[in-house]
Amino acid sequence: MDMPTVTPLMIFSAFAIGSIASYLAYKRERNPYIWFVVGFLFGIFGIFAIFFAAGKKKSVPSTEKKEPVFNIDGPKDKFWYYLDNLQQRQGPVSHDALTSAWKSGEVDVSTFVWNEEMTDWKPLKETLKAEEVKI
Template structure:
């Protein structure tokens, strides 16, 4: 029986292909799936007979180095993130330890030491220096007496809190005494002065600019414990904030935004004492 040829150019339709598919080697497949056999060579990808992934060749042209301005920008960012701390460097320590008036010599001669001792002896024997030294001692004693005199507030139950609040350091380096109310008449005057100012301001009456130096210390007259228990809202002032400047003087009254502006300008810091709304005593910003 003759076969029908449907292929072009007189070729058999069922002709054997020139490159037949290779037969699957079941032994190699079983060995590759064996988990206990150590792997040799590069492992093949999942579900692949041969690895078709080739390692990418390195680019012929390496990446270009950053330019001048890019290097400057990267250096700026690095310096911003890694700012050096010069507070404890040897140069700063030396500057802090140096005396602004007298020169320090590490290895002085015996003659220089003798001349120095003679000069100091004559300096301390001067009447002016003796007078100034005695004046400083008297000022320290007076300051100590004032602190001791004002160590107890008007209300005995507030003594512990009164002594826990630190005194503001004055311009001369001594702690400024916080005025304590002594008599009942002084306490009543403080209370009614504050009451007149509070209610007149509340009702819209014109009032004299009182006090000129600091707010009325009505909290001490009423008592801090009593204010905390019952009448804490009585001492609240609307829109009135005060702060102690570096000379120890009171600045105010002012709005809260002015305190924020002073903080941004560096006029006040976390060690500044303020007195404002809903506060019954000076307190630090920190």
């Protein structure tokens, strides 16, 4: 059995088809180097494969608003006090306990709070600090 002869025309045509495949892949935002090799080795079938291969999914920018996260700004190692609905002082409570009471609805943003570092009672909304949501 004789081996098939590889002629310069065969190599040139394989190079040309590989180049076409590379160009088409580049236009479709695919890796042109890989598609050059596919076109070089498989010829016209490599070019057809570019069109039948699954396309890249384009990411759609998110339209939903990102809400800021509010945290109570103040010393975490000091005791806090707050005035309940009957204007009775409650406390001492830890920073975490005050945060839990706020998130559960027991304390709202109009509730007055105080700790040792504050000169006067302030509404909770004045001690809140907005932080960006990190995704």
